[in-house]
Structures are given as structure tokens and as C-alpha cells.
Amino acid sequence: MGHPPLPTTESAVAAIREIAREYGLEMTVTDDIGADQISRRTSAGVFTVLDPDGSLPHEAFVELGGSPAVTVQLFAEDDAKITVDGVEFEDIPRDSVPAFLRSVHGGLAHVKGRFFPPGWWLVVPLPGDETYKELVLQGTLSPWMSRKAH
DSSP states (O other), rough: OOOOOEEEEEHHHHHHHHHHHHHTEEEEEEESSSOOOOTTTTTSSSTTTTTTTTOOEEEEEEEOOOSOOOOEEEEEEEEEEEETTTTEEEEEEEEHHHHHHHHHHOOOEEEEEETTTTTTEEEEEETTTEEEEEEEEEEEOOOOOOOOOO
16 A cells, blocks of 8 residues: 555644645644543543553544545544545545545545446545545535536
8 A cells, every 4th residue: 555654643643734734724633542532442441541451542533624524533443434525434544544635635536426336436546556435325415526526
């Protein structure tokens, strides 16, 4: 895949911040730090901050302004969920997040229609033959997606 490594949630947030600057987007970040705070550790006891291995897990939720509406949820397990105008892309490797966002905001992402099976797909190509695509629920093409349809 060949993306620069982002070893921590904080390094991913810094990379997203740079992309926001590059494209003139507003950015809001919410951090959740500690095993009792992050979404994937619901079994952690109250005030249990460290994981069993002694690490301090960190998640972040990033909202980017502009069109399309984009949010990024960075998980402690080196992956992310990116939502573009309501379409969710699960299990994106954390290292791929900057390239994904550049594809969306740089004009490479597009919507592809199919007759069979019928539907619209939001396609996000990344460098190195890496492509993500998700089904757009029928009748929910946003104005941004409509402009990207072909």
C-alpha cells in the first residue's frame, strides 16, 4: 500500500490537520483517551485507564467542514471509519486515511451507477491500486455525490 506510517492516533490527527489546511477546511477534533473512554473497550471498568498491556489507548473523532461532509473516527487498533456525506467506509487502515481524504477533496472520488445490480457506489481510489467503494443507499445522493456521478 505504500502510505507513510502513522503509528499513533495523534500522528493521524496531525496528518488530517495538514490536509485540512491544504484544502482550506475547518476541522474539529474530539479525543477519547483511556480504556474506560474509548468506544471499543466497553468492558473496561470505570476509571480503568490503561489496557492490560499497560498502554494508554487513544481514539479521536474528526469533523471536516466543507463539501462533502466528512468525519473520521480513528480507533486505537490502527484503523478508522470515514463517513462521506453519510456513506460509511469501515476498517480503513490508519496509514491510508490521508490518501483517502486527498482523493475525496482532490476530486478523484466519484459515484458510479450500475443497472444490475441497480445502485450507486461511492468509489474512492488511492495511489497504488487501492480502491474503496461503498453502496450509496437508494435515493440518498447528496448534491456533492450527484456532481461526481458518471
